[in-house]
Structures are given as C-alpha cells and as structure tokens.
Amino acid sequence: MKEFGGRIVRLDRSDINTDEIIPAKYLTEISREALKPYLLEDLKLDGFDPASDELKQAGVIVTRANFGCGSSREHAVWVLEVNGINVVVAESFARIFRQNMFNCGMLAVELAAADIDRIFSMKGDLSAAVDVDRGIITVSGADGSLDFSFSLNDFERDLVKAGGWLAYADKKY
Amino acid sequence: MGKTITEKIFASHLRDTPSPGNYVLDIDVVMCHEITTPVAIRDLEDRGMDRVFDPAKIKAVIDHVTPSKDSKTATQAKILRDWARRHGIRDFFDIGANGVCHALFPEKGFIRPGYTVIMGDSHTCTHGAFGAFAAGVGTTDLEVGILKGVCSFREPRSMLVEISGELPEGVGAKDVILKLIREITVNGATNMVMEFRGEVVERMSMEARMTLCNMAIEAGGTCGVCLPDRVTAEYLFPFMQDGFASVDEMVEDFRRWHSDPDAEYEKEVRLDVSGLSPQVTWGYKPDEVKDVADMTGTRVDQVYIGSCTNGRIEDLRAAARILAGRRIAPTVRGILAPATPKVYSQALEEGIIRIFMDAGFCVTNPTCGACLGMSNGVLAEGEVCASTTNRNFNGRMGKGGMVHLMSPLTAAATAVAGEIRDPREML
Numbered sequence: 400m401k402e403f404g405g406r407i408v409r410l411d412r413s414d415i416n417t418d419e420i421i422p423a424k425y426l427t428e429i430s431r432e433a434l435k436p437y438l439l440e441d442l443k444l445d446g447f448d449p450a451s452d453e454l455k456q457a458g459v460i461v462t463r464a465n466f467g468c469g470s471s472r473e474h475a476v477w478v479l480e481v482n483g484i485n486v487v488v489a490e491s492f493a494r495i496f497r498q499n500m501f502n503c504g505m506l507a508v509e510l511a512a513a514d515i516d517r518i519f520s521m522k523g524d525l526s527a528a529v530d531v532d533r534g535i536i537t538v539s540g541a542d543g544s545l546d547f548s549f550s551l552n553d554f555e556r557d558l559v560k561a562g563g564w565l566a567y568a569d570k571k572y
Numbered sequence: 573m574g575k576t577i578t579e580k581i582f583a584s585h586l587r588d589t590p591s592p593g594n595y596v597l598d599i600d601v602v603m604c605h606e607i608t609t610p611v612a613i614r615d616l617e618d619r620g621m622d623r624v625f626d627p628a629k630i631k632a633v634i635d636h637v638t639p640s641k642d643s644k645t646a647t648q649a650k651i652l653r654d655w656a657r658r659h660g661i662r663d664f665f666d667i668g669a670n671g672v673c674h675a676l677f678p679e680k681g682f683i684r685p686g687y688t689v690i691m692g693d694s695h696t697c698t699h700g701a702f703g704a705f706a707a708g709v710g711t712t713d714l715e716v717g718i719l720k721g722v723c724s725f726r727e728p729r730s731m732l733v734e735i736s737g738e739l740p741e742g743v744g745a746k747d748v749i750l751k752l753i754r755e756i757t758v759n760g761a762t763n764m765v766m767e768f769r770g771e772v773v774e775r776m777s778m779e780a781r782m783t784l785c786n787m788a789i790e791a792g793g794t795c796g797v798c799l800p801d802r803v804t805a806e807y808l809f810p811f812m813q814d815g816f817a818s819v820d821e822m823v824e825d826f827r828r829w830h831s832d833p834d835a836e837y838e839k840e841v842r843l844d845v846s847g848l849s850p851q852v853t854w855g856y857k858p859d860e861v862k863d864v865a866d867m868t869g870t871r872v873d874q875v876y877i878g879s880c881t882n883g884r885i886e887d888l889r890a891a892a893r894i895l896a897g898r899r900i901a902p903t904v905r906g907i908l909a910p911a912t913p914k915v916y917s918q919a920l921e922e923g924i925i926r927i928f929m930d931a932g933f934c935v936t937n938p939t940c941g942a943c944l945g946m947s948n949g950v951l952a953e954g955e956v957c958a959s960t961t962n963r964n965f966n967g968r969m970g971k972g973g974m975v976h977l978m979s980p981l982t983a984a985a986t987a988v989a990g991e992i993r994d995p996r997e998m999l
C-alpha cells in the first residue's frame with residue numbers, strides 16, 4: 400500500500416466546488432498529467448495563490464465542509480493526484496467527490512469541526528502522516544504533534560489497499 | 573418497517589454488500605458522453621480491458637461540445653464514436669441526432685420506474701423524475717459500470733420534500749427548486765435522495781419534474797426522485813406498450829415502487845409555494861438566491877436559454893409567451909439552445925423558433941454549449957449572463973463571468989428589459 404501524508408496546505412473555506420478545483424475548460428484534456436498546472440486555478444479565497452510554493456509542495460489538503468461539491472468530474476481528484484496530493488481532510492465531502500477519492504485509492508478523511516478548527520489554529524508549517532489501518536492522522540507543526548482519529552469502513556479500507564475500485568471490482572464481480 | 577422508493581430499488585438490484593452500509597447494485601442503464609467517457613475508454617484500453625458488459629444497456633451521446641470546436645474536442649468525440657461502433661452500442665447519438673443527455677435519453681424512453689442509472693455527469697439526478705435511482709458518478713465508477721454493470725453506493729438515506737399549495741402564475745418548477753436550495757443550502761441534501769412529493773409535484777408534467785430533480789445535486793443530493801404515476805405512465809406508454817395493455821395497467825404496476833406510508837426519512841422539508849415569487853441567484857453558489865424583486869435592475873450582457881434544466885419544449889413555450897411581439901434589448905445577446913432535435917423540431921412547428929428569432933435571439937443546435945463555458949456563448953471577464961442553467965459557480969460560463977440562474981420566463985423578461993426583470997409584468 401502506498402504512503403499517505405505530506406505537507407499540509409490549509410484552505411479555510413466551505414463548499415469549495417469542482418469548478419474551482421479544476422475549471423471545466425480543461426476537461427478536454429485526455430491525459431491526467433496535462434491537468435497539473437491548473438490545480439485550484441479558480442479558487443475564491445482571500446490571500447490564496449494557486450502558484451504558491453506551499454501548494455506545490457503539499458501532499459495533504461485540510462479544509463472545511465462540503466469539499467468537492469458540484470460536478471462529477473474525477474478530474475478534480477486526478478489534479479490532486481498528479482500534484483502529489485493524496486489525502487484531503489475535511490469536515491465533510493460532497494458524495495461524488497468522496498467516492499471518486501476512494502475509487503482512485505486515495506484518502507478522504509472526515510474529522511469533526513472542532514478537530515478541523517484545531518488544525519487551523521496550529522502554528523507554522525504543518526505536515527501530516529496517516530496510519531490507514533489504525534485510522535489515525537498525526538499533524539505536526541511548530542508547537543508539536545496532535546493525533547486525530549477517523550473512521551473508515553472495511554470496504555473503504557479495502558479500496559485504498561487495492562489501489563481503487565477498478566482493481567477491486569475486476570477481481571470480485 | 574416500510575421502505576422508501578429508493579430502498580425498494582436498492583433491494584431489487586442488490587448484488588453485494590461489501591461492508592455494512594455499502595451496497596453494490598446491478599445497473600440497468602449506463603449513460604456516456606464525450607467529456608467524461610473518453611478518459612474511461614483510454615484507461616480501459618491501457619489496462620487491456622476494452623470490453624462492455626452489455627451494449628444494449630449502454631447509451632452514448634456527443635452533447636457537450638458539438639459540432640466539435642477544436643482538435644481536442646474533436647478527439648474526444650472521435651474516441652467515443654469509435655468506441656460505440658467497435659462495441660456495437662446501437663443507442664449512440666451523434667451530430668444530427670444528438671442533444672443534451674439528460675433531455676435526450678428520457679425522450680427516447682430509456683428511463684423507467686425502478687431502474688438504476690449511472691452516468692459520468694452530476695446532473696444524472698434528473699432521471700429520478702421517472703421514479704428511477706439515477707446518480708452521477710466519476711470516471712472510475714463509470715469504467716466499472718461499463719465493464720461489469722455494477723456500481724457501489726452508501727446507505728440510501730432519503731429526504732422527504734413535500735411541496736404544497738398553488739403555484740402562482742409566472743412561477744414554475746425552476747423557482748420551486750431554487751427556493752428549496754435557498755432554504756436547505758448547497759449541503760442540505762448531501763448523501764441523501766430528495767424525494768419530491770405533494771400536490772404540486774403530482775400536478776407537474778414530466779418536463780417540470782425533470783427540472784425539479786435536475787437541481788437535486790445543487791443541494792448535494794445523490795438523486796431527485798418522484799413517485800411514478802399517471803403522468804409518468806402517459807409519457808412512457810409509447811415505449812412500454814409491449815408490456816402493458818393500457819396506461820391504467822402501467823399506473824397500477826408502477827405503484828409497487830411507491831414509498832410505503834411508514835417509510836423512514838432522514839429529514840423532512842415542507843414548502844408551501846402559494847405566493848412564491850420568481851427566484852434568481854445573486855452569488856457564486858446555487859443557494860445564494862433572492863426573490864426577483866431584490867434583483868430587479870441588474871444589467872446583463874447575455875441571456876442563455878437551454879440546458880438539461882430548462883431547454884425542453886415547455887421551457888421554450890414559456891419564454892416565447894414573453895418574447896412574442898417583443899424585441900430583446902439592443903445591449904443583450906440572446907442565445908437559445910433547444911435541448912434536443914425533437915424539442916427543436918417541435919418548436920419549429922409551433923412557430924416558437926420564429927418568435928425567438930424575431931425577438932433577436934441566436935438559435936444554436938442542441939448542445940450543452942455555454943452552460944459549462946466550453947462553446948456557443950462563453951462569457952468574457954466581467955460579463956453577466958442571465959441563464960436557465962443550473963450552476964452559477966465562479967467561472968462556470970467563462971473565466972471572470974457572472975451567472976444568474978433563473979426560470980425561462982424570467983430569462984425572457986430579462987432579455988427584453990436588458991436587466992433582471994419580473995416576468996409577471998410582461999405576461
């Protein structure tokens with residue numbers, strides 16, 4: 400199984416939609432790699448710069464509620480993947496986006512609003528390490544580390560381990 | 573304990589329960605379009621899995637950008653076209669026969685009560701209007717659907733949406749759904765099926781029910797659903813005559829899908845539409861909605877009438893009521909995209925196309941076009957569009973453009989006035 404974690408980029412807003420994550424005009428691309436430069440290009444968030452190093456180095460996104468709402472485009476997951484982001488931590492997700500993450504063998508982690516608040520209040524650059532089997536995400540920053548536990552059901556864990564739904568379904572159905 | 577329509581559909585299609593709360597269902601219809609399917613096709617080819625589970629259960633259309641506008645979109649269309657031919661997919665709709673997927677497929681009678689339907693498109697929820705469970709999925713789900721005819725879903729929780737009262741003149745299904753989203757927010761129905769019930773829904777045509785279900789996803793809903801009744805049976809009778817002697821018989825049969833009186837709902841929402849006024853969005857989220865009175869006077873550069881939300885014949889008729897004998901403001905670009913060839917021909921026969929053209933509208937072929945900002949009316953930075961579509965996200969119809977969602981009546985009145993206007997003044 401691949402490793403989950405990395406440097407955290409924090410996006411302090413709810414309802415970040417798929418058009419913000421990857422605008423529709425790039426959906427004419429047939430290769431996933433071609434999406435790379437356009438990550439979060441249309442995000443409406445004060446002070447956010449899609450060209451920042453913080454975003455380029457990120458492996459984990461931490462954000463608020465209803466992340467990934469809007470269209471069904473899996474491009475919104477692929478654009479994260481090709482940019483080296485394999486975990487999104489949020490208070491909640493839109494259904495299709497969440498399912499697309501697991502279908503691609505990536506992690507959508509839901510934490511309570513209070514936990515998300517704590518991560519937003521931590522100082523300095525943050526990074527995260529995820530233990531999928533135990534359901535623990537460890538967030539480290541200037542003031543030390545905090546553990547947060549999350550739940551995945553067996554199916555979701557199997558998908559992550561199999562590397563996604565296609566591999567899983569091909570074997571089973 | 574009783575079951576909801578969705579629970580009944582799940583029970584009748586259950587293939588596997590990989591863990592409690594996760595269900596793998598057999599899928600009756602897998603629908604494909606040229607934006608999300610080519611990636612799936614390429615990926616299946618790369619994995620040496622270029623197969624389809626059942627060509628008769630796969631429906632495909634080129635609708636988002638058609639005719640192709642450049643080499644990239646031409647390639648997407650070609651990949652889908654070649655694939656449909658290679659696998660003997662007979663229900664494939666190309667230029668001349670193509671139209672917006674969620675308007676075209678119902679019109680062909682492909683969606684039936686009790687069906688499970690998936691598509692790589694979030695507005696697949698539209699098809700719930702027929703009493704089906706229809707959900708938008710991503711590319712990987714689509715690939716597995718194409719290959720195996722199955723899809724996984726979490727617990728089918730439902731929200732009961734009871735719509736009562738009398739819709740005032742000049743107010744329709746679009747206003748009802750915008751008002752609902754305004755009340756419950758873009759996250760209000762996440763992971764839930766929105767079951768639309770009540771006298772107002774019962775009186776609605778299939779077209780109006782599709783408009784209602786179409787925007788379930790804008791409240792986060794997995795699917796919208798209406799209980800299949802006489803209206804549904806009359807619409808589907810021409811396609812299902814083999815199985816039924818009469819519409820009455822169909823109505824009777826459809827009852828088995830109805831939610832039981834003691835079914836349980838996660839949430840219940842009630843809306844009385846008496847006195848509702850036309851609704852218009854003001855921001856970048858579909859729940860940022862105001863009464864038209866609070867938006868009146870907002871200048872627009874373009875008016876777009878079309879899409880899977882409001883590009884059907886009833887929508888065109890509604891707009892034509894206002895446009896007949898009037899001209900649109902000289903500062904406004906009016907664009908009409910009838911949703912399907914059938915809608916287009918019907919509008920021709922009824923003289924509606926003439927009315928639009930005399931009013932100063934440009935009429936395009938059936939396509940998604942400007943709805944997703946890819947062709948046929950993309951906005952420039954700073955431009956404002958009054959649109960009958962379903963998404964007002966930042967950049968949706970063009971980078972830096974602003975979209976105000978509204979009904980076809982309000983859009984027509986806005987075109988005439990050159991600024992957002994209450995259509996009831998012009999009826």
Ligand code: SF4
Binds near residue numbers: 672673878881943
């Ligand atoms: S008309 Fe717009 S919302 Fe509907 S399927 Fe086409 S692009 Fe999507």
